[in-house]
Amino acid sequence: MESWLKKTLIVIVILVAIVPLGILGTWNYGDAWGEWGEIQDPAHGINWAPQAYFGAPLPDYKVEGWDSMLMASVGYWISAIIGIALTMLVILGIVKAMEIAREVK
Amino acid sequence: MHIPDGYLGPATCAVMFAVMIPVWYFAFKRTGEKLGPKEVPMLAVLSAVSFLVMMFNWPVPDGTTAHMVGGTLIAIILGPWAAVIGVTVALVIQAFFFGDGGITALGANCFNMAFVLPFAGYYIYRVLEGRIGKIASSAIAAYIAMNIAAIFAATEFGVQPYIAPGYCPYGLNLSIPAMALAHLVTAGPVAAVVTATVVGYLEKSRPDLLALKKIAPGVTE
Numbered sequence: 001m002e003s004w005l006k007k008t009l010i011v012i013v014i015l016v017a018i019v020p021l022g023i024l025g026t027w028n029y030g031d032a033w034g035e036w037g038e039i040q041d042p043a044h045g046i047n048w049a050p051q052a053y054f055g056a057p058l059p060d061y062k063v064e065g066w067d068s069m070l071m072a073s074v075g076y077w078i079s080a081i082i083g084i085a086l087t088m089l090v091i092l093g094i095v096k097a098m099e100i101a102r103e104v105k
Numbered sequence: 106m107h108i109p110d111g112y113l114g115p116a117t118c119a120v121m122f123a124v125m126i127p128v129w130y131f132a133f134k135r136t137g138e139k140l141g142p143k144e145v146p147m148l149a150v151l152s153a154v155s156f157l158v159m160m161f162n163w164p165v166p167d168g169t170t171a172h173m174v175g176g177t178l179i180a181i182i183l184g185p186w187a188a189v190i191g192v193t194v195a196l197v198i199q200a201f202f203f204g205d206g207g208i209t210a211l212g213a214n215c216f217n218m219a220f221v222l223p224f225a226g227y228y229i230y231r232v233l234e235g236r237i238g239k240i241a242s243s244a245i246a247a248y249i250a251m252n253i254a255a256i257f258a259a260t261e262f263g264v265q266p267y268i269a270p271g272y273c274p275y276g277l278n279l280s281i282p283a284m285a286l287a288h289l290v291t292a293g294p295v296a297a298v299v300t301a302t303v304v305g306y307l308e309k310s311r312p313d314l315l316a317l318k319k320i321a322p323g324v325t326e
Contacts, residue, residue, distance in 0.1 A: 002143075002146075004311055004314055005146055005147075005150065008150045008154075009150065011154075012150065012153055012154060012157065015154070015157045015158075016157065019157065019160050019161070021161065022160045022161040022162050022172075023162065025162070025163065025164065026162045026163070026164050026170045029164055029168065029170065030168040030169045030170060031169060031170060032106065032107070032162070032169055032170050032171055032172075032287070033165070033167075033169040033171075033280075033283045033284055033287050034108065034112065034258075034259075034262055034273070034275070034280065034283070034284070035107060035108075035109055037109075039274060044274075044275075044279070046274045046275075048274045049111075050109055050110060050111025050112055050272075050273075051110065051111035052109075052110055052111060053110045053111070053207070053208065053209060054110065054204075054207075054208050055204070056200075056201065056202055056203055056204030057202055057203075058202060058203050058204075059203065059204035060203065060204060060205070061160065061203050061205070076160070079160075079203060080156075080157060080160055082202065083156045083157070083160075083195075083198055083199070083202065083203065084153040084156055084157055086198045086202065087149075087152045087153045087155075087156045087194055087195050087198055088149045088150070088152065088153050090194045090197075090198065091145075091148055091149040091152050091190070091191065091194055092145070092149055094133075094190065094194070095137075095140060095145050095148075095149075098133065098136070098137035098140075099137075101137070102137065102138075
């Protein structure tokens, strides 16, 4: 394996290891602006919830019921590992599909 | 910056998908033609990095959070068309597996983070690179691109009260200042520091990786 690829994969492993900081650093702090599930804002006379059309297997990078700081961190780790594995697989799959399409042509 | 389902009315969702279809078409076409054996694993790992950095939420002073995207970094290393593919894949997985960003809003989210952001970042970097060097220009490019993308997102949901009642209840007067604050003070600086650190490291240690083929409009080789 090329050395830059090895180093990048090590960086990814380190980022995965510390990824719980991404939720613990903002624990009970608030969501990103405009990403709320519901809005109760009497100051602006707003009491609103967006329509949710679809479910997701791990909504908000969480395993259902794993709500403590520790278990949410474990859920976040699992989500990160699944997410990066899927991302890399899909990219490599797309590249493969494009190669096949070129050969067919 | 991931707009959830239910925030954008059907017309906005449809328009954003309609804009993204030709963008995706050209991105796949150009990337498929140009991606070499070294660029393929690079795109795969950079897309994974993009997915991962979006999980690092940072506090914004007004009680919300924001995160960087990584689109400028991919655009600087592999070109903006490759970045369209890389960030789109991360956003699709976030939407379908983790409910982060709506599926009906996927066109809009990809427009902001996978199209506007990397293209803005790439061209700002190219304009500045020869004058102020790679490190400073990558920091400025990442910072400005992040903020342009945030303003696009804020505009898309901020216009809903005027055109599609029942969807996002906040108008432009609230959405634009809030999104600008979040990205000017939090996500923008994070993106600038991370992007410039990686570019600075590559410039010093692996300049060959900064000189990979760029998959960009007008670049024939």
